[in-house]
Amino acid sequence: MTKNPWFFIPTLYLAEGLPYIIINAVSVILYAQLGYENSQITFWTGLLYLPWVLKMFWSPLLESRGTKCSWIVSAQVGISALFLAMSALLCWNAFARPETLANGTFLTFSLLGFLIGAFMSATLDIATDGYYLLALTPREQNYFVGVRTVFYRIAMILGSGLLVSAVGILGKWGLPTPYNWILFCEAVSLFFAACAVFHSAVLPRPEEDVPLRKTQTQAWKESFAGYFSQKHIVYILLFILLYRFGEALLEKMVPLFLLKPTAEGALGMSTETYGLIKGTLGVGAVILGNLVGGFLLGKFGFKKCIWAFAVALNLPNFFYVYLAICKPSLSVVGTLITLEQFGYGMAMMAYTVFFIKICKGVYKTSHYAISTGIMALGMMVPSMVSGWMQKYLGYEQFFIVAGVLGLVTFAVVPLTFKIFADSDVHGKISDSD
DSSP: OOOOGGGTHHHHHHHHHHHHHIIIIIHHHHHHHTTOOHHHHHHHHHHTTHHHHHHHHHHHHHHHSSOHHHHHHHHHHHHHHHHHHHHHHHHIIIIIOGGGGGSHHHHHHHHHHHHHHHHHHHHHHHHHHHHHHHHSOHHHHHHHHHHHHHHHHHHHIIIIIIHHHHHHHHHHTTOOHHHHHHHHHHHHHHHHHHHHHHHHHHOOOOTTOSOOSSOHHHHHHHHHHHHHTSTTHHHHHHHHHHTTHHHHHHHTHHHHHHHSOGGGTSOOOOHHHHHHIIIIIHHHHHHHHHHHHHHHHHHHOHHHHHHHHHHHHHGGGGHHHHHHHHOOOHHHHHHHHHHHHHHHHHHHHHHHHHHHHHOOSTTHHHHHHHHHHHHHHHHHHHHHHHHHHHHHHHHHHHHHHHHHHGGGHHHHHHHHHHHHHOSOSSSOOSTTO
């Protein structure tokens, strides 16, 4: 075991990000390739956010049962087994019952698998974020906040970029759609098996990483009471729920708009090209945005940056109005998506810092889980209805409406000034804290 965070923080956040992006984003691509309707895809894959919403309710169980290290390894073993089972499900449907791939049977069982994986992934999030707060000193936490974010984004490149591009390349080589996704699931399963072995061997065991001596009920009551008794809790909840509202409406629809046929008003992009532009160049731009955002926050502070971040988050939403109307060349599409992702990367750094600042005290792991669970709720509901909106509005009108609704961000940004001006929110919250 080593105490050097560089040896384990990158791999922890690589492993944390991969199942999230596969379950919430790559599943959309899988179902699009199998020919399901947009409204079906967005509703059911939007519902997959539910475990991240509910994780706040079982985070106290993790606090009072077992160590963060043991939960991390157990969750990674479970995710490995789950994707091996998903591979077997695809094999069964592809070889024995190919007709079920296009009907509700496969959709039902695959969604159940993704849902189980989502609960495991949410558990991994709780344990990893809690371990981060225990294993690192406050100074190290500030230093590694950018590192953990970068490797979380690299997981997105791996999951929605390189692996999705590989699926597209295998399709060009003549491998039928179900078979390349079988290989995809097997690769993910192998990756998590390796992560479990590695982390069980190298993770330091902090002295503080012990179960809290509380009953589950007592831990649950105390953690929720501490979180929701914060001064200005209403402002905190509104900011968490609405800061990303426009992005939440677009998250499921953008991949469908890029991948669906041009006859349906979409762009008809190949899976390989999608993986390159959205999953690789786009996520690379997110990483760059994270770095720039972190630098700006460190230099100028939250209050001076938040308005610029709000613009960077919402202005690019209107790029999709242009793409839907004009259907420009692939180079223009790639440029605009890259710019959009860069702005998103900057804006998300404010979110990360906000969460860290309001999650303190003995139940900081649970408080972080509550914050991210509320954030997931803010993503889930708009995602679920976005497909129905697009069905009735069409792509052009949908993107206009989504862009306008996203401007609610500018209504909740001023709420943070009141929060940050007050010292009663789990201690001092300021740009110098």
